[in-house]
Each structure stands twice: as C-alpha cells, then as structure tokens.
Amino acid sequence: MLAAYANTVSSDDPLSALAVGELPDPEVPDGWTTVDVVASSLNRHDLWSLAGVGLPKDRTPMILGCDGVAIRRGHPHLIYPVIADASLPDETLDPGRTLLSELHPGTFAEKIAIPARNLLAAPEGWSAHEAACMPTAWLTAWRMLTTRGRLEPGGSVLVQGAGGGVATAAVRLAATMGARVYVTSRDEAKRERVAGLGATALPAGARLPERVDVVIETVGSATFDHSLKSARPGARIVVSGATAGHEAPVDLRRVFFLQLEIIGSTMGTRDELAELLIFCSEHDLRPVIDRVYPLREAKKALAHLADGDIFGKIVLDHS
Template sequence: MLAAYASAIDPDNPLAGLTVGELEPATPEDWVTVEVRASSLNHHDLWSLRGVGLPADRLPMVLGCDAAGVDPDGNEVVVHAVIGSREYGDETMDPRRTLLSEKYPGTLAERVRVPRGNLVPKPAELSFAEAACLPTAWLTAYRMLRVRGRLPDGGSVLVQGGGGGVATAAIVLGTAMGARVYATSRDPEKRERIATLGGTAVEPGARLPERVDVVIETVGAPTIEHSLKCANQGGRIVVSGATAGHLANIDLRRVFFLQLEILGSTMGTRDELAALLALCAAEGVRPIIDSVYPFSDARRAFEHLESGEVFGKLVLDHKR
C-alpha cells in the first residue's frame, strides 16, 4: 500500500528520512483494518523523523496519528491514536502507552490497523477531512481545557502561540465552551485570524485585561513566565508541549503564593474523543484547516508543516 513513512532518522534534516512509497508493515492479527479517507499531520510526525520517540531499530515506520475512514463493516469511523490499557481508567496514564507511529504503524497510509476499541463512530455532520483533524491536536486541546484545566462556566483562557494545531483548537473550543479567550502571536496576520475565531489576539508578553483561569501552554521556555503572570489565583497552567524550549526558569514564589497548578497533559482518552466529536457535531464546531493536499503529495504537506507557516491543520485527502 502507499504510505508516508520514516525510512531514516536525521535530527537536523528530518525530511531527508521521509519516504512516500509502497510499504506493507506487520500488525497484530486481532486488529481491524480501516480504509483511510483522510488523515492529518502533526508536529509529532516531524519529531519522529528526528528520532524523538522513534528509534532507528523500528524503521521503516509509517507516520501519522490522525485518520478517519471506513471499517470492515462499512461504518464511518475516527481512529483513536493512543494504544494503551483501559484498566487504568484512563489509557493515557498507562506507563506502557504508545501512539500510532511510535511502536505500531501510523495513519499516513491507504490503510491503518488498530484495536477495534480504538474506533469511534464519525458523526455524519463532520466530513472525513474535518474528523481527521481531531484525534491528536484537537483532542489534546479538549483535554487541556475540560479535563486537566477544569475550565469553569464563564471562565477565561490564555492560549500561548495561537497559530499551531493545539492552539487554534483551544481558541475555537474555549470560545464554544463560553470562555473569554486570549491568544498570543508575533505574527500580525495570525493575530487577525485569531480574532476571526472568537479570540482576543495579543502580542507575546502583553498584559491582559484580566488574569485567567486556564493557560494553554505549548510553547515552553519563552512563554512560561508570561503564563504564570497571567494566571488567576488558583489558576491552572496546562502544559502539553515545549516547541520552543523545554528548560524553563519558574518563579516558585508566584506558584505557592497564588496557589497555582502546573499540570501536564498528554493526548486524551477514547471517551474524551467521543465527547469532542459529539460537541463538534452538536455545536457546529469545525476544525481550522490550513490546507488540504492529495495523499500522493504528502511530501509537500510535510514541507509546509516544517516551514512553521501554518494556521490550523494540514490534511491529506486519500480519495481513490
């Protein structure tokens, strides 16, 4: 089958290890096959090509965590990317958990095989392209806001770096949940687009009109001080990434005096994905799609992702 896969690891030039070609990887026999209709890219795919979470002895590895398609019974489904045991009550807390494309082949292929329990019905209201945007970035944002951040009714949110997949999802979802949403960006054009999503755009480090209940932090070292300063008494700074640096200085006096919580968040559960899909269907929420590429042109989509000039999600269309 045609797949976009990591054939080599190159930390400095990740796309040097990207191959788009025929590959038939092995998967557990009791898993089910999904015919992929659409998939989407994440920065996780670039990190895999750099060797983060993907050692060379697992190559070649089909990339991708996000997909929507059709199961063997003809049902339209969305693929949940977390492979873990639900005996913990939350598969993301399984210490042996993994994501598709780390230990098992990912979604950037004509077909993907997963445990049957990892399939979630796709609402008819969502297209395959829209549904394929949700399982990683949008699910991450949903969990950060609703589960880890415990966003209160009528609350407030700051989203750091308001252009990436998680950030744009947090802006849209926070607004749909009735929150006042602020989002930072250095790019004037992105700040204009943030405003169209219902958020209030501000420059990085700017003083907000109010301190917020929840901060969505995916940037890391350059923004963490601002995140702490913008959090309300008892506020939550929820961290799911550190794209611009993971070693940060934190003023612990502010943390204990204001009784702040700094919370890690990774992906989300199958049940949370189902809840996110239901929210999108019921409230008319749709993911922000930057561009759609034919699957055969996956390399160009990766080049766009690596450029950093992305607002929302990059989708691959698998139409036959």
C-alpha cells in the same frame, strides 16, 4: 499500498528521513482489524519522529501519522491513536502507552491495522478531512480545558500561540464553552485571523486585560514566564508541548504565593474523544483546516508544517 514513512531518522534534516512509496499491507495482531484510510492529518509528532525523538533508527521503516479517518462497514470512523491498556480508568497514564507510528504503523497509508475499540464513528455530515483533525490536536485541547484545566462556565483562558492545531482548537472550544479567550502571537496576520474565532488577540508578551483561570501552554520556554504572570491566584497552567524550548525558567515564589497549578497533559482518553465529538456535533463546531495535500505529496505537507506558517490543521487526502 502507498504510504509515507520514516525510512531512517535524522536530527539534522528530519525531512530527508521521509520516504513516500509502496509498502506491504499491514500485519494484523490478534484482536485487531484492518481498515482503509481515506484521510489523515499532520502533527508535530511526525516531525519529531523523523528527527528520531521517540522513534529509534532500528524501528524504521515506520509509517508516520497519528490521526486519520477510515472506512469501516461502509461508514467513516475516526482513528483513536493511543495504544494502551483499555482496562485502566485513564489509558493515557498507562506506563506502556504508545501512539500510532511509535511501535505500530501509523495513519499515513492506504490501510492500517488497529484495535476495533480505537475506531469511533465520525459525526454525521462531517467531511473526512474535518474528522481527521480531531484525534490528536482537538482531543489534546479538549482534555487541557476540561479534565486537566477544569475550566468553569464564564471563566477565562489564555492560549499561547495563535496558529497551531492545538491552539486553534483550544480557542474554538473555549469560546464555545462561553469563556473569555485571550491569544498571543508575534504574527499580526495570525492575530487578525484568530480574533475571528472568538478570541481577543494580543502581541506576544502583552499584558492581559485580566488574569486568567486557565493557561493553554504549548510553546514552552519562550512564553512560560508570561503564562505565570498572566495567571490569577489558584489558576491552572496546563502544558502539552514545548515547541520553543523545554527548559523554561519558573519563578517558584509566584507559584507558591499564588497557589498556581502547573499541570501536564498528553492526548486524551477514548471516552474524552467521544465526549468531544458529541460537544462539537451539538454546537456545529468544525476544525480549522489550513491546507489539504494528496498523500503522495506528504513531503510538501510536512515541509509546510515545519516552516511554521500555518493556521489550523494540515490534512492528507488518500483518495
């Protein structure tokens, strides 16, 4: 089968570790099933894997990809990428939790082995490209806003950064929930585009018209001080990434005086993904797609993701 995979790892040149070619069909653990993948989408996680973050060299070759859509019993199904103890109330808190492409081969292949419970029917009328964007970026944004951020109707949200998959998802979701949404970006073109999604777009570091209830923070040290200063008393600053540095200075005086909550968030549960799909279907809410590449051009797609000049999700077509 055709697959895009980490043939080795390289912190200096992650893309050099990528290979695209034929691999054997996946082995199927007890209780799992095999399905044909028709589309997948890229995440920063794929670049980190190629760099050796979370994927040691002795675990290569490893098929990349967390997100995807597969055909099961003739119908498209989303692939939920968290492999964990399903008996827990929140499988994302399982100490042994892992994502596809870490211990088990991922979605950048024509076939995948997956637990049957990790397949959820795609919404009616959605394309495979649209559905493939949901399980990581959109699920992450949903959990940040709801379970972790506890956004209430009529609330206010700041999303740091305007172009990535989580950021565009958070803007669309929060705006649909009726929140006042502010977004920061250094890129004027991205500010113009994100304004079209229902947000007030501002230059990076700009003073907001108001302090907000929830901050969606995926950038890290470059924006974290601004996140603190933009939060109202009792606000939640929800962190799911650190693309611009993980060692952020924190003014603890502001944290305790304003009783701020700094909350980590990673992925989401299968039940949260099901809730997200219902919400999007009810509101006819679709993901923003930046570009679609054929699976054979996975290296071009990952290079496009690495250069940072994106708006929305990058998708691989497996047909």
